[in-house]
Amino acid sequence: MSEDRPTPTGPAAPELTIVESRVYRGGNVWSYDPAIHLVVDLGILEQYPTNLIDGFTDRLVELLPGLENHTCSRGVKGGFIERMREGTWLGHVSEHIALQLQQEAGHDQRRGKTRQVKGVPGRYNVIYGYSDEGVGLAAGTLAVRLVNHLVQEEEGFDFDEALESFLKRAERTAFGPSTAAILEEAVSRDIPYIRLNSASLVQLGQGVHAQRIRATMTSKTGALAVDIASDKDLTTKLLGSAGLPVPxxxxxxxxxxxxxxxxxxxxxxxxxxxxxxxxxxxxxxxxxxxxxxxxxxxxxxxxxxxxxxxxxFVTGKDYRCLIVGGRMQAIAERVPAHVVGDGEHTVAELVDITNSDPRRGVGHEKVLTRIKVDRAAEGLVRDQGFEMDAVPPQGTMVKLALTGNMSTGGISVDRTFDAHPDNVEIAEEAARMVGLDVAGIDFICPDIASPVRETGGAICEVNAAPGFRMHTHPTIGEPQFIARPVVDLLFPPGAPSRVPIVAVTGTNGKTTTSRMIAHIMKGVGRKVGMTSTDGIVVDERLVFKADASGPKSARMVLQNPRVDFAVMEVARGGILREGLGYDRNDVAVVTNIAPDHLGLRGIETVEQLADVKAVIVEAVPRNGFAVLNADDKLVRKMRRKCSGSVVWFTMSAPGTPVRDFVDDHCRRGGRAVVLEPSDKGDMIVIRHGRRAMQLAWTHLLPATFGGTAMFNVANAMAAAGAAFAVGTGLHEIRQGLRTFSTSYYLSPGRMNQVNVNNIDVIVDYCHNAPGMKVLGEFVERYADAKAGSSDLGKISRLGVIATAGDRRDEDMRELGTLAAQHFDVIVVREDERLRGRKPGETAGHVAEGAKAAMAEGARCRQVEIVTDELSAVRHVMARANPGDIVVVCVDQHGVVMNELETMTKQAQPGTRTADSLADPDLDPSTLSAEAQVSGEEATDQDLADHDLGEVDPEAAAHAGSTTQ
Structure with a gap:
């Protein structure tokens, strides 16, 4: 601790507050595992570490003695207490309290970290693990309240009451003993699970391999069998007809x-x-x-x-036989709720003593249930010659229930290995007769070790969804691991439980790359589930239309029972907001890292952005692959974060430093996708060790526009690397890339080409400066190629551009600057959602950048502002001549494509013919007044006329760009 810390003159004010809270449901920037993230503000308490608050540590340990077991950074028990006595900040203390509160609730959580928010004194990121997100958030809230209470006592706050309320909440949301046992076994086998509701409905496995359980009822439990078991009369008749002993x-x-x-x-x-x-x-x-x-x-x-x-009435002891998959797995003798006299306490007192056992709880929340004393129990006690206030003699057993059910306070004795083979056969036959995969057979007989056909006894009941706790946590005897055969039933040894997951991220190119991978895998017969900024697609059907590049969408795909292969487009916003939404991906693809979305959610530099994108690389297992762009310096650094193997892709020419790096990787047995130039064109080559396999000429891939769209060449190489990593054959990869085009059907909103009255229109999603750079380069190459084969004369380039309102002002101006280098005429529009900007503000910044470039000699000769998207499209089409190239950077691609389709079906008023080709300067007489802005600022009224109205300024940012 610093020696110049102030000495308090009195109690510090309790100013610790939670500024923001997030729940990460998968890998994230802070942890490989799900975690709670609290941003806390210490206020004045930043000046008061724990050693400067009198008695803080002692009072905290008195309330939560379990903190003495926390090792913290010291690595030994008591390490955290040492840190507090030396002095640590209260945000760090809140982290440990939140972890300990969860341990008090039975959730074994030990992972956590606290880091100061850069550049903001007194604010800290508090991150800790959780088992149940509701419990985890409640633990954080109570931890902060307790810290404030220990700094300065809060009137009316009783920590014991608050802790009890917290524990009750944890008990309400916790899995029951039976469900918890199955999930524990599943996790030990690396079978993932997803909780489908707040109760016990859980999905084990992913996609086509998924199975569901509700308590001990499984996907294989027949509804008819459950109905039969629920009808005790019918059950008895069926068992009797099979010659089984029944009452x-x-x-x-x-x-x-x-x-x-x-x-x-x-x-x-x-x-x-x-x-x-x-x-x-x-x-x-x-x-x-x-x-x-x-x-x-x-x-x-x-x-x-x-x-x-x-x-x-069949006399004898009560036995529960558990049958799983037609075979006996466990037997428990159930002893009714009772107390044993000690000659000192009354029956009522003995009940209280018994219920004080920490293993007893309400209902099924713990391994034993508290004994409930009602009129029936009192009557039973009276029948045995006692009253509740009577003192039974030493060793006298007083029953409080006649049935041995655990739910009425009974106890269990394991008798699994004592049963006679004849009795085992009878129980197994009973389960087969009813048809249950998991059945609880209730036997009444003198002794399960003797054959009931000789000693007497009967099956009195067959139960669907039997409880496991009497077997997993017997009061007397050895526990039986009965969850194992249940999981075996759902996932036989060697059966898969996961679908391959390919995660794709990057600043530009992730959407198109994802679509290419999905298209390749569709060609080999896979039912592909894909998330993207356009929605969720399952087997080429759009099932959910929205920006679906976040973790919730990923879980929707993994829950779909048709999916046997998943392609996840992973956006920066989703990672920062909720993490990945799954535990790991078999292949991670990173296309590139460029300065976009900076200034949002604490990401100020491109290096920080790279750390966020690298989360999918960190989620690659040892047997997985990371497909990385070797041409991007920040992406190359991600190789150090990959536990699996790296597949490089590069467009660098042989002999360059990057290519030498990749070649050296291949000589060591690695994999790569490279571009081999020749006089016939560029060939995409897959390399594995010393083998080189030619894949395809770039100019023969439809998505590359004859090899001119180099960004789609890079995307195709990334997709080929991912497909090769998951074991797809060379021919299938080649066929997939050769049949993938940028048609609106296969790639909506990404490089869609439409001919409208002999005007070449390209519709794309470019929204950022890096995307505009590669889009502009494509326009240059495409225009040169078109001019070489055209006799129409001069070809002009017109562009409709825009960016999202949550970008920085300098990013908006940079977009306009780059666009001005490649287009003759620029029409600046705005997205439907302004994202906190005033109408016309975003377009004004973009136009400002373009005009600044014009002043320095850029290609552009005219900048116009038409904020409404459809009006901008109509305006630019009215400006274009046959043979020209129009690039429309869209927000609502479906609306724009519909408008362009309409234009192709009917001639537009004022459309010029080839005879009137001229420089695309504006002819004011042919246009409405609202569009007559000819390189000058539009008035506020002009902008208001085109604005679509106020939109939620907090709406999430679109991800994407020209290469997506």
Missing amino acids: KQETVRGPNDAVAAARRIGFPVVVKPLDGNHGRGVCLDLQSDDEVREAFEVAREQSRRGYVIVES
């Missing part, structure tokens, strides 16, 4: 019918609901008509359909 029984609807049935069967009898569960409404050992009538009402209350069963 005599009848189904009744009235108390008199119940009495009559009991007389026919013979006392003692059992009365229970036809379709009940958990032992509710079951009355045993009924000896008289009056007892049957009273029990009938109890049972009917628990029957969903009003039917009640009367059956013969």
Whole structure:
């Protein structure tokens, strides 16, 4: 600690506040695993580390003694306490409290870090792991409140009460013991899972391999089998027809019918609901008509359909046999809820002592359930000769329930290896007769170790979705690992649970690259699920239209049961907002890193942007691949973050430093995709070690516009590298690239070419300066090639350009500057969503950059502002002559393409013919007043006429550019 820290003259004010909170649901910039991210502000407490707050450490440890086990950076138990005594800041303390609170709730979380927000004194990034995001966020909130309370006591705040409330919330959202056991086994086998609701519905596996569970009911559990098991009368008849031992029984609807049935069967009898569960409404050992009538009402209350069963009372011990996949897996003897006298305490006191066992909780939240004392329990105690305030003699067992269900407070004794083979066969046959894959067979017999056909006994019930906790956490005996056969049932050894995931990111090119990869894999018969800035596509069908490049969209793809291959376009915003949304990707593709989206969410430099994009590289496993652009210095550095192998792609010519680097990589057995120039053109070559495999001539790939769209050459090389990495054959990759075009069907909004009345129109999504640079270079090459084969004379270039309102002012001006180098006429429009900008503000900055370039001799001769997208398109088309090239950088590509399609079907008023070709200077007499801005600033009214209205300024930024 610094020696010049101030000594407090009094208690510091409790000013620790949470400024922002995020939940990362996958790999993120802070952690490989899901994490909570809190941005906290210490306020005046920045001046008061823990060693300057009297008694802070001691009071905190008194409230949460578990903190003594935290190692912190010291690596030994007690390390965190040492840090507090030496002095550490309260943001760091909040991190450890949040972790300890989750441990108090049974969530074993130990990962965390705290880092100061750069350039903002007193603000800290607090990151820590979580098991349940609701519990994790609540832990952070309570941690901050506790820190403030310890600095200066908060009136009315009781930490013990707050902790109990927190623990109850954690118990409500936690998985039950049965679900938790299955998930623990699945995770140990590297089977991913997704929680589908707030209860116990969970998906195991991904896509086509996915299986679902709800508690212990699985995707393979037949609905008919569940219906049969729920109908106890039908179950007994089926088992009886198979010769299995079952009690005599009848189904009744009235108390008199119940009495009559009991007389026919013979006392003692059992009365229970036809379709009940958990032992509710079951009355045993009924000896008289009056007892049957009273029990009938109890049972009917628990029957969903009003039917009640009367059956013969089978004496003996209560055993639960668990059958999974037709085979016995575990047997537990269930002992009803009871207390044992000690000669000192009353029955009521003994119940309280028993319930104080930390293993007991409410319902199924813990391995044992608290004993509930109701009128039935009091009556049972009275029948045994005691009252609740009586003191039973030493060693006397007093029952508080007749049934041995765990949910009524019973305990379990493991008897798995004591069962007689005949009894095992009977239980397995019962499960097969009902048809359940996971079944709980309730046996009543004198001893499970002796054959019931000789000693007497019967199957009294068959249960669907049986609870596991009596087997996984028996009160007496060894626990049985019964989740293993359940997971085996869903995923037999060697069966896949994951679909291959290819993640694609970069400043430019990620959308087109993703589409190319999806197209290649579709050609080999895969059902591809793809996320992109246009939406979610499953097997070439758009199933969700939105900017779907975030983690929620990724989870939607992985939940789709048709998907057997996933291609995820991963945007910067999604990574910063929620992480990846999955734990790992088999292949990571990074196209390039350029200065875009800077100044948003704390990303101020291109190096920071590269760190964000590198998250998908960090998510590559040891047997995976990272396909990286060797021509980009920042992308090359990402190789150090990859646990798997690297596949380079480069357009650098042989003999250059980058190419030498890639060639050396291949000589060591690595993989790469390179460009080999020749007098016939450029050949894309895949290299693996010393092997070189020719893939395709670039000018024969439709997406490259005869080899002039070099950015799509790079995208094709990246896609080829990814497809090769997942094992796709050379022929299939070649065929996929040769059949992928930039048609609107295959690549909507990305380099779509339309001929409108002999005007060459190209529709693209270019929204940033790096994209405009490569788009402009393409326009130059394309125009030169077109001029060489045209006799129309001079070909002019017209462009409609725009950028998103959340870019920096200098980025907007740079876009205009670059566009002015390549277009004769520029029309500047604005997106429908202004993103916090005033109408005309964004367009003004872009036009300013273009005019500055014009003043320095750029190609452009005219800049106009028409803010409405459709009006801008109509305006530029009215300006163009046949043979010209028009590039439209779109926001709503569907609307623009529809407008262009309309123009092709009917001649536009004022369309000029080839005879009137001239310089594309504006003829004011042919245009409306609103478009007559001819290189000058539009008035506020002009801009207002074209503005589409106010839009949410907080709307998320579009990702994408010309190469996407």
